[in-house]
Amino acid sequence: MSKKKKGDEDVECQTLTFEDAVRRIEEIVTRLETGRLDLDQSLRGYEEGIQLVNQCHAILEQTEAKVLLLTGTDGEGKIKVEEFDTSASTLESSGRSRSTRRTQ
Numbered sequence: 001m002s003k004k005k006k007g008d009e010d011v012e013c014q015t016l017t018f019e020d021a022v023r024r025i026e027e028i029v030t031r032l033e034t035g036r037l038d039l040d041q042s043l044r045g046y047e048e049g050i051q052l053v054n055q056c057h058a059i060l061e062q063t064e065a066k067v068l069l070l071t072g073t074d075g076e077g078k079i080k081v082e083e084f085d086t087s088a089s090t091l092e093s094s095g096r097s098r099s100t101r102r103t104q
Helices: 006-015 018-034 039-066
Strands: 068-073 079-083
Touching (some): 018 039
Antiparallel strands (some): 068 079
């Protein structure tokens, strides 16, 4: 793997799709778990992983805001939808909880 400057990693991280970012995070975790990296390589991998996690979180927040809620059907049988309101629908206010880890 070629070495990259820190600025190059930032640009590369921002251009990845959600799925590619998750795959890259998995690669980083695998490399870190081997224990074969020196401290500097481990730190760079960790920093890149954190940037990717933050990017994924931002993508998920943007996507969540675009979700449409099914509200039923109108008189003609057509499905009625409305935009998801993130301020009015929180897990805490609805009494539900979200698992911290999702399975595939």
